[in-house]
Amino acid sequence: MMPFKGTIEEQTLHSQELNEKVPLLVYYPPVYTTLKKYPVLIAQDGPDYFQLGRLASTADELIQSGDIEPMIIIGIAHQRGDDRHQKYHPIGSKHSSYLRFMSNELPAYINQEFNTYLLGSGICLIGDSLGGYVSLMCGLRYPRTFGQLILQSPFVDSNVLEILHSFTGYELLKLYHSVGTEEAKFKSPSGVKDFLTPNRQLFRMLETKNFEYQYEEFQGNHLWSDWQKNLVPALKFIYGK
Template sequence: MVSHIRLSQSDLLLLHKNKDTVFLQIHFGGISVDLSHYTQRVMESHELYSAHLRETRTLKVYLPNGVRRKPGQPVLYCHDGLEFFTHGRIATLNNQLMAEEGTAALVIVGIAVNKAHRTDDYAPDGIRHESYNRFVTEECIPFIENRYGFHTSLDSRFMAGISLGGAASLDLYLQYPQWFHKLLLFSGAFNGSALETAQNKLDLSDLAAFMLVGQEETAVATKRGPLDILTANRTMKHLLQTRGASLYYVEATGTHLWGFWQSHIPEALRWLNRQLTMNV
């Protein structure tokens, strides 16, 4: 049922701003309605040519409140980036957390996937994986930071990935710890190569990660055959923790689908926000 309210001339619309949110309050008949849970945001898209991949990638950028040129601005880079916005609804969920819980104004950069080369790019043993890593670190991040003037510090730069994108995120940290050491890993598809790389590291005490895996993810279909992602995540958790990593590890009822990951994105963003407050 939808109710319509007609405001008279004596009714008052009050609009004011603070640094994070536009607040709208409507006063009528002695009743005040607060619509402040709607925050401003800007979405921008860029086409970035990669010399390392020899192709153009779309970057979709979510700017809460249209932030620009803020040193130390927290930024989250996402593999399968367009899907994080469409299937994961990460921009909408972040907006809600900002308005309702006062979380930080987080910029989110969605790096579009090349579906034809997803395994080649994301898998640690993929034939284009090193080129993809160099695209992210040498082309994508410098482009974003120069374009928007963020110059993000290591402690306020995050990376997220689902499935094979989770494996790519962790491997980027393992290979390039000077770029990332705080990760959101959703059902990471950690194969033998990923586990071996982590096992060969002696000290991972600078790593902080949110890890989520579904209890039904025991035989997930992949191009390389079924993968027991639940067991792989339990094994990776043990490897990382015994090497000093700080983990927020979640096992929950769920399967290898966006609906499961989306339902836990708010929890992951709250963890991310706590990481930021620890740095203050």
């Protein structure tokens, strides 16, 4: 394993939409300079992606080995538990406010604080489970802002499939999508859930569209240990040289 060369710092963004301070974890790639423009990867469940998913260290290794281009990573934190559900779930009380925060306040902050590409192809969203769902919703609503998506075992319901059916901006998107082969019977705190079947439905719909799309089924379940291993092909698809 290569020694860690990038740097991580904590920042805070005050959101008027959410009426709260949103903690951010920011990863700067090796040999970072303000004179160069960088693509930006935004992670839902930011602290979990940095700690359990090893997103920053995985990106660090791939950048140093020359497999992917350098990028800035911004991990968005939440208060966990109910706060995550209220922001990410389609019927959550903060869901609409969170989507407005994502589409307006966060991109404005990024463009102000960092030297980045302003076009949608310069920003990628990554999310797992409900974080994958909210990332997909942002991409479908604002494809000119979020032109790239990494969806790891996303929550998929009939509403998602209906929106996709009428969506017309596929040429604006580049999408990596994965799910575990053992996710048909994932034992969650609220009971057994099937993520595999709806994700295969999503795949069958997306594979018929003419855009950059990669789908993978990895051997594993709805777990960080499996999503972590799946990050390498995901990052290579989006940022590969």
